Amino acid sequence: MARQSIFDMKVSKVYPLLLQKLERKGRTKEELDTVIAWLTGYDMKRVDQDMTYGSFFENAPKMNPRASLITGKVCGIAVEAIEDPLMQKIRWLDKLVDELAKGKPLDKVLR
Secondary structure, three states: OOOOOOOOOEHHHHHHHHHHHHHHOOOOHHHHHHHHHHHHOOOHHHOOOOOEHHHHHHOOOOOOHHHHHOOOEEOOEEHHHOOOHHHHHHHHHHHHHHHHHOOOOHHHHOO
């Protein structure tokens, strides 16, 4: 079976995975939605869950200009060194979720 690209996955598949990761660590859906809103400008109550994850980031209402301050490694790769702009946006969210899951206060995660 062919591996599905993260760009082609539906938001309805990826969002629950991010939420599960946070809930296992005692974090909340509201915190996840706050991080997503800060990064992308989306209100998750209004997002088309059938949209691809790639489209989710390509069509974000307003990417936060401070997103470039997100640094560190996700899956062993420095997010600031990722050359593909779309993949970098995806990894920015992954990094913010990782920081929340590790117990970092929300106000610090949002830089």
